[in-house]
Amino acid sequence: xxxxxxxxxxxxxxxxxxxxxxxxxxxxxxxxxxxxxxxxxxxxxxxxxxxxxxxxxxxxxxxxxxxxxxxxxxxxxxxxxxxxxxxxxxxxxxxxxxxxxxxxxxxxxxxxxxxxxxxxxxxxxxxxxxxxxxxxxxxxxxxxxxxxxxxxxxxxx
Numbered sequence: 001x002x003x004x005x006x007x008x009x010x011x012x013x014x015x016x017x018x019x020x021x022x023x024x025x026x027x028x029x030x031x032x033x034x035x036x037x038x039x040x041x042x043x044x045x046x047x048x049x050x051x052x053x054x055x056x057x058x059x060x061x062x063x064x065x066x067x068x069x070x071x072x073x074x075x076x077x078x079x080x081x082x083x084x085x086x087x088x089x090x091x092x093x094x095x096x097x098x099x100x101x102x103x104x105x106x107x108x109x110x111x112x113x114x115x116x117x118x119x120x121x122x123x124x125x126x127x128x129x130x131x132x133x134x135x136x137x138x139x140x141x142x143x144x145x146x147x148x149x150x151x152x153x154x155x156x157x
Contacts (some may be wrong), residue, residue: 005076013129018077020125021134023066026090026120031111032061032121034095038104046101057108063142071134090117105152112149116142 003011039054069079080086087094091116098104119138124132 009129009131014075016033018072018075020122022080023089027087027092028061028065029086030090032058041099044101048113050101063087064081110146116145
């Protein structure tokens with residue numbers, strides 16, 4: 001017998017969504033901390049340009065971190081909230097001492113690639129669960145990040 005949570009989503013599917021959202025949350029936390037490090041440590045002739053861009057990235061990431069955690073709670077589950085959990089569950093790895101602009105941009109692109117991969121997986125799961133809230137969130141993130149991938153890729157050319 002199928003049971004539904006308070007927002008009408010099958011509880012088993014909500015559990016699966018929450019697990020994948022927690023993995024996305026962990027990846028965003030690592031993306032955030034890496035972008036912070038790039039912002040602080042960037043040097044060279046593109047300092048002012050990249051310093052500002054990396055700040056935009058981590059400010060956006062912190063908003064998404066909160067949205068993802070709140071979505072997990074809305075589904076009736078608990079978001080990860082320790083760095084240990086983030087490190088254990090993220091596929092994005094923490095980076096240190098990156099000061100070269102092109103290297104940092106390449107790492108931003110690698111991070112976006114992983115975030116988009118996770119978001120596409122969640123897009124499919126949320127469609128299957130009839131979870132419009134998660135689906136809309138992932139769709140918005142993907143659309144925005146695909147454009148950023150194009151822009152950061154153009155920077156490297």
